[in-house]
Amino acid sequence: MLPDVATEDLSAARRPALSPSRAGDFKQCPLLYRFRAIDKLPETPSPAQVRGTVVHAVLEQLFGLPREERLPERATDLVAPTWARLLEEQPELAGVFAEDAGWLDSAGKLLAGYFELEDPRRLEPEACELLVETELPSGVLLRGYIDRLDVAPTGEIRVVDYKTGAAPREVGEAKALFQMKFYALALWRLRGVVPRQLRLMYLADRQSLAYTPDEAELTRFERTLDAIWQAILRAGKTGDFRPNRSRLCDWCSHQAHCPEFGGTPPEYPGWPEPDAGEESLVDRAD
Known part of the structure; x- marks a missing residue:
């Protein structure tokens, strides 16, 4: 019988990485990056974020079913057990919908939008x-x-991302496109093929946006990610992650620790090992 290998031992071998969410955090506000990636300050997810996590999990399960079973009513039936499993993994989420007894129905409406x-x-x-x-x-x-x-059978690649919020305005659309270019670049470097299409599916609005990248654009984007990472490393050496005040601060969970709002950040713990790029389930739900 093989000995058990602790999850911690496996993760310790992972190098610091750049993820779409953490790169976006640093672009928005270097101090937000520090709070999330280095200090790992707790954040209470919003009902919309948790609902998105459930909907993403249901769609993943849906494609694990035989083709003939991938029906709207089957997807709706998966919502409650998916939520139950998520609560087993993260019982602290139990209070998110304490005052919204009908939230399961809203998840069902998003799935109806997908179909x-x-x-x-x-x-x-x-x-x-x-x-x-x-x-x-x-x-x-x-x-x-x-x-x-x-x-496709011809080898063409399509990257699909589900968005459970409404179709965004200019700032939100740029953020979503940044994420998709990140995936396109990673796939190009892994497989040597530029994705034919990047598709964003906004389930609440029943809208689908498609984008076609090319090599020149992804090469420029690669330089952008290089620059972001170098800036992160420079800040990481000194702990100088400066706040960048903007309208997005209104939705930040960490104002109590932010100098822009009279707060004091925790003592800098140093550059994290092993990983400063991991994304949470909430990050991936978007």
């Missing part, structure tokens, strides 16, 4: 919730999770 956008019986994805990890020539390690990867 208006496509028929899953006609699809056979290569993977769902796919972890991609690759090292750029500069040495930056990219790591992220792709909601769904479709590969």
